[in-house]
Amino acid sequence: MRILIKDKKHLPSAAKQLISAAGDARIFAFHGPMGAGKTTIIKAVCSYLGAGDIVSSPTFTIVNEYRTPGYGPLFHIDLYRIRKQEEVYDFGIEEYLTGRSYCFIEWPEMIGDLLPEGTIIVRIRVEADEQRVLEIS
Numbered sequence: 001m002r003i004l005i006k007d008k009k010h011l012p013s014a015a016k017q018l019i020s021a022a023g024d025a026r027i028f029a030f031h032g033p034m035g036a037g038k039t040t041i042i043k044a045v046c047s048y049l050g051a052g053d054i055v056s057s058p059t060f061t062i063v064n065e066y067r068t069p070g071y072g073p074l075f076h077i078d079l080y081r082i083r084k085q086e087e088v089y090d091f092g093i094e095e096y097l098t099g100r101s102y103c104f105i106e107w108p109e110m111i112g113d114l115l116p117e118g119t120i121i122v123r124i125r126v127e128a129d130e131q132r133v134l135e136i137s
Contacts, residue, residue, distance in 0.1 A: 005037075005132040011044035014134065018045060018122070021136055025120045027097060029108035032124030037132050039078075041124070042104045046074055049102065057106075062091055072101055079107040088114070 001021050005014045018041075022028070028045075030038040043055040051066035051074055058064040064076040075096050082088060088111055096103045097116055108115065123135040 001136040003134040003136065005041075005134065007131070008040075011041065012048060014041065015044040015048035018120075018134065018136065019048060022120050025118050026100060026102050027116060027119040028102070028104045028122055029112075029115055029119050030104065030106050030122045030124065031108065033126070036124040036126050038106045038124060041122075041132070041134070042076055042106070045104065046076070049074060063096070075101055075103045077103065077105045079105065079110050082107075082110050085110055085114070 003014045003017050005011060018028075030042065032038050039055075039057045046053075046055045046066050046068075049071050050068040052068070053066040055066060055076065056064065058076055058078045059080055062078060062081070066074045066076065068074060077093075077096065079088070093111065093114065097114065105111075105115075121137045123137075125133045125135065127133060
């Protein structure tokens with residue numbers, strides 16, 4: 001599946017499409033270069049799911065938790081600073097990957113073999129006109 005985001009005003013629609021396409025899946029792995037919009041897209045998805053918290057990049061905290069009235073906690077994980085896979089066990093990655101809560105992971109390359117079956121892979125491509133294309137598998 002492909003989702004085109006022409007500009008920021010299309011983010012709410014893209015978030016809705018992404019969650020609808022995921023069905024019962026709750027783990028999302030976002031791939032894309034620096035500046036591709038991973039955090040911005042995750043913000044839109046969290047907003048669509050009803051997160052009342054301010055959604056921000058967890059680059060330094062590694063995990064942010066947001067509360068929603070209807071979906072329970074949402075987890076936003078940023079693995080950019082992780083240098084070896086063993087580090088993810090220090091913050092309990094297994095609990096996030098095996099729970100029933102939504103979990104959105106930026107920079108998942110380090111833990112590719114830990115991602116459970118059914119993880120939604122989102123590849124973000126930046127087009128020449130600054131549009132974003134999400135390739136979902």
